[in-house]
Amino acid sequence: MKTSPHRLAIGATTAAIAVLAAACGNGSSAGGSGPGTPASSTGPSTATTATSGTSGSTGTGGATVITRRGGLGTYLTDSAGRTVYEFEADSNGRSACSGACVSVWQPLTTKTKPTASRGATAADVATITRSDGSKQVTYKGHPLYYYSGDTAAGQTTGQGNDGFGAKWYVLAPSGAPITHGAAATQSSSGGYGGY
Template identity: 55%
Template sequence: MRYHTRAFIAAAGTALFLTGATAAYADGSGHGEARSVQTARSAVSASSSATVSATSGPLGKILVNNKGHTLYLFQSDKTDKSTCNGDCAKAWPPLKAHGKPTAGTGVNSKLLSTITRSDGSKQVTYKGHPLYTFVDDTKAGQTNGQGLDAFGAKWYVLGTDGKEITKTPPSSPSGGY
């Protein structure tokens, strides 16, 4: 009997968490569910050290997180300072970490660091650029945020050399690598 009670409580808690996350981002943009999933992923990845790796594709060698999701820089950011907060950070979740970030395959560990965001959390940087994912990149390798002008500046994929990649990805039905 105790087992069933624990299972019910666990299921109810999970449902409550996911419902709350969806409601928090249901802003009429049609991306509430994608954002709630991304928020859950961010919460899980923020609970451990973040890993930044490299992958190759149509845009060249780019940085990705531990789930293979593309990492972007925001041109409005100043070196070692994030300017993306509030609604911006909901659409472009910062790559957060507790502790030192880990360099995966193809990444120069000397270029990885963290900064302290305005909310006190730690955000991963690469060659001084704060790193972000994009809520509309729902699968590994997608680059749907490449070249978008949002929240006052452009967003670009970051290359393994620490420089923004400004070319446009070729059109493909898969939307990614």
């Protein structure tokens, strides 16, 4: 079958639009990541629970921090399995993410006392008060954030991102940042593990 120049132009235009749309979605225009943006991770990690009460702001419910096993090892998520990150620019239990940063890295907030289960330690979960008065969940003193580029449970596309002046990492259950490995597509053969 012969391909016309018109069809080739349409195909190239469609591909260019897709690339631009993907670039707009990763937050790079707002001081977010640039060429070093980690690859997407959309494969199934294994969550240790699947109930939800959180998504950026928790509304009327409380936040629960749990663990999940995936391509980066065992790391912290919310109760729905959505990955939470720490920001290396945060210090002394204070958030350094405000303004345009919170549109890309949404703080995990709660209206009630946060909890931990399934491998996360309850004594390590607390809150700080943000400048807008909301209560942001912390783990071992690290304020926790969602990455807007993660669109499903188990994704770690923000891992190693250097947007807004410092690196962003997932946290191990010990509270230590997991600094190895940018996000990578995970195997679809994962089974339940963890705690």
